[in-house]
Amino acid sequence: MLENFSFRTIIEYLPLFGQGLITTVWLSALSFAGALAVGIVLAAMNLQRGRLFRIAAKAYIDAVRATPLLAQLYFLYFGLPRLGLVLPELVVGIIALSLNSGAYVAEIIRAGILSIPRGQVEAGVASGMTYVQRMRLVILPQAFKVTIPPLLGQAIVLVKDSALLSLISVSELTRAGQLLASDRFMPAEGFITIAAFYLLLYYGLKGLAALSSRWLGLQPARSST
Amino acid sequence: MTNATKTGMIDFRGVNKWFGSLNVLKDITLSVEPREVVVVCGPSGSGKSTLIRCINGLEAIKDGDLVVDGQRLGDPATNMTQLRTEIGFVFQSFNLYPHKTALENVTLAPIHVRKIPRAEAEQAGRDLLAKVGLADKINAYPSQLSGGQQQRVAIARCLGMRPKIMLFDEPTSALDPEMISEVLDVMVAVAEEGMTMMVVTHEMGFARKVAQRVVFMDAGAIVESGTPEEFFSAPKTDRSRAFLSKILRH
Amino acid sequence: MIWQQLQSLAGSYPLALRGLGMTVMLSAISLVLGTLLGFGLGILRTGGNRLISAVIGAWVDLIRGTPFLVQIFLIFFILPEFGIELDAFTAGIIALTNLAACFICEIVAAGIRSVPTGQVEAALASGLSRWQRMRQVVLPQAMRIVLPPLVGQYVLLIKDSSVVSAIGLTDLTRVGWLVVQRVPNGLLVFFLVGVGYFIVCYPLIMLARRLERRMGAAHGEVQL
Numbered sequence: 001m002l003e004n005f006s007f008r009t010i011i012e013y014l015p016l017f018g019q020g021l022i023t024t025v026w027l028s029a030l031s032f033a034g035a036l037a038v039g040i041v042l043a044a045m046n047l048q049r050g051r052l053f054r055i056a057a058k059a060y061i062d063a064v065r066a067t068p069l070l071a072q073l074y075f076l077y078f079g080l081p082r083l084g085l086v087l088p089e090l091v092v093g094i095i096a097l098s099l100n101s102g103a104y105v106a107e108i109i110r111a112g113i114l115s116i117p118r119g120q121v122e123a124g125v126a127s128g129m130t131y132v133q134r135m136r137l138v139i140l141p142q143a144f145k146v147t148i149p150p151l152l153g154q155a156i157v158l159v160k161d162s163a164l165l166s167l168i169s170v171s172e173l174t175r176a177g178q179l180l181a182s183d184r185f186m187p188a189e190g191f192i193t194i195a196a197f198y199l200l201l202y203y204g205l206k207g208l209a210a211l212s213s214r215w216l217g218l219q220p221a222r223s224s225t
Numbered sequence: 226m227t228n229a230t231k232t233g234m235i236d237f238r239g240v241n242k243w244f245g246s247l248n249v250l251k252d253i254t255l256s257v258e259p260r261e262v263v264v265v266c267g268p269s270g271s272g273k274s275t276l277i278r279c280i281n282g283l284e285a286i287k288d289g290d291l292v293v294d295g296q297r298l299g300d301p302a303t304n305m306t307q308l309r310t311e312i313g314f315v316f317q318s319f320n321l322y323p324h325k326t327a328l329e330n331v332t333l334a335p336i337h338v339r340k341i342p343r344a345e346a347e348q349a350g351r352d353l354l355a356k357v358g359l360a361d362k363i364n365a366y367p368s369q370l371s372g373g374q375q376q377r378v379a380i381a382r383c384l385g386m387r388p389k390i391m392l393f394d395e396p397t398s399a400l401d402p403e404m405i406s407e408v409l410d411v412m413v414a415v416a417e418e419g420m421t422m423m424v425v426t427h428e429m430g431f432a433r434k435v436a437q438r439v440v441f442m443d444a445g446a447i448v449e450s451g452t453p454e455e456f457f458s459a460p461k462t463d464r465s466r467a468f469l470s471k472i473l474r475h
Numbered sequence: 476m477i478w479q480q481l482q483s484l485a486g487s488y489p490l491a492l493r494g495l496g497m498t499v500m501l502s503a504i505s506l507v508l509g510t511l512l513g514f515g516l517g518i519l520r521t522g523g524n525r526l527i528s529a530v531i532g533a534w535v536d537l538i539r540g541t542p543f544l545v546q547i548f549l550i551f552f553i554l555p556e557f558g559i560e561l562d563a564f565t566a567g568i569i570a571l572t573n574l575a576a577c578f579i580c581e582i583v584a585a586g587i588r589s590v591p592t593g594q595v596e597a598a599l600a601s602g603l604s605r606w607q608r609m610r611q612v613v614l615p616q617a618m619r620i621v622l623p624p625l626v627g628q629y630v631l632l633i634k635d636s637s638v639v640s641a642i643g644l645t646d647l648t649r650v651g652w653l654v655v656q657r658v659p660n661g662l663l664v665f666f667l668v669g670v671g672y673f674i675v676c677y678p679l680i681m682l683a684r685r686l687e688r689r690m691g692a693a694h695g696e697v698q699l
Contacts, residue, residue: 065630066676067669068637071648075669078661163542167641174545187552195541195549202540281600310602320597324615333611334601386601 010189013180020176021197027090027172028159031097035158036151038102043109057106064103070164072096077168093165101158108150112143145216152209159201173197234259234390234421235280240289242275249275251446253289259389262422264432264453267442268468273425274317276442277392280423281312294389310338313383317395319375321367327354327378328363331385339386346385353381357411373404377411384415391415393424427472429457441465483658484667487650494650495671501564501646502633502675505571509632510625512572513579518609520584531580538577543638546570551642567639575632582624586617619690626683630676637672647671 010017045057064072073096080087087095116139124134166174173194180190233256242250249272257263265273278284280293282305294311296303321330331350335341341349354363357377367375376396383391393412397405409431416422416435424431432439432453439456441449441464449456449465460466520531538546551566561569590613598608640649651668655661 062677062680063669063673066673066680068634068648068672070637070640071651071665071668071672074648074651074655075661075665078655078659079665080661082660082662160540160542163544164638166544174542177545177548181548181552187548188556191545191548191553195545198542198545199537199540202536206540283596283599306602306604309600312600314597314600316593316597318593320591320593322594322597322612322616334603337607337611338602338604382601 006186006189009180009184009186010193013176013189013193016176016179017173017193017197020171020173020194023171024159024162024173024197025201027094027165027170028097028155028162031094031101031162032155032158034094034098035101035105035154038098039105039109042102042106043113046106046110047113061103061106064100069096069100069161070167072100073164073168089165089168089170093162093168093170097158097162097165100161101154104154104157105151108147108154109143111150112147113139115146116142148212148216149209152205152212156202156205156209159205160198163198233257234261234294235423236290236292237276238290238292240279240286240291242272242279242284242287249445250279250286251444253447255440255447255450257421257423259421260419261438262416262420262424262436263438263440264436265423265425265440265442266427266432266468266472267448270444271442272445273442274394277314277394277423277425280390280392281309281314283314310334310386311389313380313386313388313391315376315379315383315391315393315396317399319367319372319379319399321375321379321382323367326364326366327359327370327381330367330378331382334382335385350381350385353384354378356384356414357381358407371404372400373407376400376404376408380408380411380415388420390421390423393422393426395425395427397426397428429453429473433457441468443468477660480658480660480663484654484663487654487657490645490650490653491647491667491671494645494647495675497645498633498636498647498671499675501567501571501636501639501644502629505568505575505636506629506632508568508572509575510579512576514583516576516580517583517587520580521587535577535580538574543570543574543635544641546574547638547642563639563642563644566642567636567644570639571632571636574635575628578628578631579625582621582628583617586619586621587613589620590616623683623687623690626679626686630679630683633676633679634672 042057042061045053048054073093076096076099077089077092080092120138120142121134124138129137162172163174165172166178169175177190177194180193181187235255235257237253237255240250240253241248251272253276265276267273275284279286279291279298282298286298291298293308296308298305298308321327322333325333328347328350331353332343332346335346335349336343339346351360351363354360357380359374359377359381362370362374362378365374367378370378380396396412397408400408405428409428412422412424412431413435424436426432436453438450439453440447441456441460441462443464449461451461456465457469460469516531516535520528522528547566547570550570551561551563554561554566594612594616595608598612603611636646637648640646640652643649645653647668651664655664658664
């Protein structure tokens, strides 16, 4: 049983957990920015007339969605050095998360653009706008609105996924729990504490998603993720 | 199941109901005899739908007594599921099961609730659909039927349970005008077979033809009650006169 | 050199098959158990008992709010402290089943809530019992909403099963990790691992997309 549960040890390790939490937050933030960039490029490729772009984007998205993040992470971790790219684990991790999440972000953006009623496009055409003008003035401002809640949902997934970076020895939150578990043989203290920290991040982002839905005047986000 | 004949088939005695602070049914006392057809009318929000939804327990009453077929609603001894099998309910929006064919809609409850053998239930279902004029639509899904046809299937679905009472909640108000009469014809036929019926409707032609009584409701209360002739030719209150002038104008 | 590596890789194919088998078995068992449990929880979640619904909701939130890796560690390292000895395989099944059940619970609950109240009222009015209403009227209609995300969830589950390699189960990902120690070509090894997952997951992704289109079309047709 957990009668020996030691809050004292948790407090002793609190600086380590704090550091891990901060690392998780900023590496997730960086990866999310990367994912947005990747997602926008992919979504733009998907909307091109040229077939090659569309096929390439679709193939990339399907490949990412049909394989686990952990395998993708190992692919880069063990594979990049082979290409002469020896990068710190942290950087490899951020690249993996960006490339992985980017595929999902691309789908969210695409769904957002497709959610705009045809009548909007037709109204744009009728008033003599070019393709770029229609996109910029009519479609994207509306699509942007509906993508915010699912993007925050994807951010939640990304934060949780970042735990896998502990398996390539990145000193983030989960790694801090593993250290406490292995140094002091206190897995309960280690893993329950980090679970609590992750829940903190989860409820924060979830609250933000709910708020954003309300601000944007959307229906409360349907249970996605 | 005690002496149902002593009281009416449906007996409201001082029934009240609130939605929050809104008194949607005010002190309702009303008795419907076996084989009687009662039409309930009144402006929207007058509580007429709530009134008949109480009878099969889709709405719970707050106080007073409501006795249906000798069983008191809200009494622990009353088996509501059992009682509902005796009461057919026709909805304004039909509420046919979209994943079932017309015949399956009619036979679902007989097979699963009444435990009638499938073949027998299907034969009865075909006969009922023929009776409402839909012999050729037995295997159609609701989405393939017009509103009038859907509502006739819904009536057949109720009749399939051989109910003692039929309740109709504005059965024609969701229909296009040209489909109203095909539904009313079926309802007249049901009434002429001696069914006990309560019908919320503004179809005054139907009321004149088969109703023994018209009940006029306003703001949750029964304002006036009488034979169709009395009600239409000599309404007693200002409110019923105002209401009649509105619905008879078109 | 690449030739030697390919030969060496070809030699590890029994191990790779075993890994793939483990991934498929883990996923299949937890998929079946998780679906059963998830439907049960989803029905209870919408069943009208506030307390039960709140407890399930809180549990689902806990599971959705924490990384799966942390859940596996919690189950594998902490349950033994309660006197429950687990091997890695059982721990993996428990973790995956629980994860699947929580996500499926929410999918099923959303499907049930999407069925119009008039349908339940019609079923009530014809005297169908609680279970009959669920079985005959509500669930068949909810399935239209439930099915596409359910299949999508299965894909996530199969991918999440890779995380159990962290507690030493020799699944497909773990096999890649073992092989790459001997054959130092991470690109090739994990490309092949990826192919293994792709073969299992991609048909399901296609199925989910097709269902989504079909259900969308069917839904439009039923609109009154």
